[in-house]
Amino acid sequence: MAEQATKKLDKKWISFGTLMLGAGTIYKLGFLKDAFYVPMQEFMGLSHTQIGTAMSIAGLISTFGFLASIYLTDRVSKKIMIPLSLISICLCGLWLSTFPSYGTFLLIYCLLAVCADMLYWPTMLKTVRLLGNEDEQGRMFGIMEAGRGLMDTIVAFSALAIFSALGSTAFGLKMAILFYSAVPGVIGVILYFLLEPDEKTAKKTDSGETVSANKQAWEGVVRALRNKNIWLVSFNVFLVYSVYCGLTYFIPFLEEVYALPVALVGVYxxxxxxxxxxxxxxxxxxxxDKVLHSATKYLRIAFAIVAVILAVFTFLPHQSMGIILGMMITLTISAFVYSMRAIFxxxxxxxxVPREITGSAMSLGSFVGYLPGAFMYAVxxxxxxxxxxxxxxxIVFAVMAVFAVGGIFLSTYILKxxxxxxAST
Incomplete structure (x- = not known):
């Protein structure tokens, strides 16, 4: 019995680790510009406008993809959905490596958005939640975010090494794209054998008739949409992500106001x-998990710390301050926001939230929570x-502080x- 429990525990963490690898690689092709912006222009013949248009259209597809996933994540088993998304990403990458026409390039980027945001991401969040019990949620989501960042870094630098080793040529870019394609493909195959099918319980009507899987899935969607608590958590994610969007402007701020040297820009x-x-x-x-025993309590405390630091930082005499102090304060804000983003x-x-509608809940949370990415950068x-x-x-820092204050109030309401x-149970 003990041996069986140990094997189950081992498989749980192996599955979790492989999911983490997938989460760290599935977005690399969709964000090829992060490491290969100039080579994309040079060897794929893309202009700034064309790359920007592709990213904007893909972002729009992602937004609607999250909506569609509210139904799909609880309708299709994770054993199918997750490997399918990773292997599909691999196939899109193979197509992209042919350096297609711009019309085809746009189509591929739309497909990448569908695979990553509609098929993989909400299902991955659902799977992580179901892998851990109530006392492990913070650690599992936290480790997932850290591992995703580590995998992201390793894969990006590996692709850059391949590109450089092949002379930074068109062939080198093609091989880097193929590398970005192969990794999620392999992980997808592994996860097909590791993940267990979703447990489905046959639901019957009062007259004894079995409820179809489609009807059960739609009932899950309706339950999720009517669940006030899911909306509360989703809007808390929205507030964290709104503050997170503002972190992007720390580097230009330090460069413009503090005259941050080029050498320090890379380090920062x-x-x-x-x-x-x-x-x-x-x-x-x-x-x-170990100190507060509540993710919402942690979010409230972190919101409060971030709000205070941002409020003070907004009105500091930056022109007369040292650059090291400016870097330390902004990095402190970022550290708290990243810790919140990991467990939100x-x-x-x-x-x-009932576990049988976890997929719908995570999809709704993703749609509402990540919505600031569609407009906050423009704001x-x-x-x-x-x-x-x-x-x-x-003004930007003050707006970020306002979102953080909103998070304090919403977290407090959720705790109540x-x-x-x-008290009622």
Whole structure:
């Protein structure tokens, strides 16, 4: 019996680790520009406008993809959905490596968005939640985010090494794309054999007739949409992500106001994008599970700290401050936001979202929560264009602080809701 439990535990963590590898690689092709922007222009004949248009259209597809996944994630087994999405990403990459016409390039980017955001991401979140019990939610989501960041870094640098080793040529870019394609393909095959099919219980009507799988899935969608707690958690994710969008402007702020040297830009970027992501996730998860025993409590405390630091930072005399202090304050804000981003779906367990509608809940949470990515960058960019110099950045930081204050109030309300639920049981 003990041996069987150990084997089950081992398979759980092996499945979790492989999911983490998939999460760290599935977006590499869709964000090929991050490492290969100039080579894409040079060897694929793409202009700035064409690359930007492809990213915008893919983002639009992703938004509607999250909506569609509210139905799909609980209708199709994760054993099918996750391998299908990863292997489909691989096939799209093989197609992309042929350096197709721009029309085909756009089609491939739309398919990549469908595979990553409609098929994989909500199903992965659902699977992570179901793999862990209530006391493990913070750690599992935290480790997932850290591992995803580590895998992202390793794969990106490996692809760059392949490109450089082949002389930074068109052939080198083709091989890098093929590498980005092969990794999720292999992981998809492995996960097909590791993941267990979803447990389906036959549901019957009062007259004894079996309810079809389609009807059960639609009932799950309706239950998710009517569940107030899912909406509360989703809007908390929305507030975290709104603050997260503002982190993008720390580097231009430090460059423009503090005259951050070029050498330090790279160091700051690596620490901010990779180091803090890998540290923030596990730390946020550990504090959530072992210290506070509540992801919502952690989010409320982190929101409060971020709001205070941002409010103070907004009005500091930056022109007379040292660059190291400016870097330390912005990195501290980023560290807290990354730790929040790692565990912001964990409260789904706290608010007692039924496990049988986890897929619908995570899809709805993804749709609402990641929505700021569709417009907040434009809002912040517009502010900086209309208010030049430090004034624009002060307004951006103040807006971020307002979102954080909103998070304090919403987290407090969610905690009161949780307390009422526990009192009534």
């Amino acid at each position: 970027g690596i620490i901010n994008q990779y180091g803090l992501k890998m540290l923030g996730g596990p730390i946020g998860g550990y504090v959530t 779906f964990a409260p789904m367990d706290e608010v007692d 912040f960019g517009s502010i900086l264009d209309h208010f030049s110099g430090i004034t624009g950045y002060r 809701t949780i307390g009422k639920q526990k």
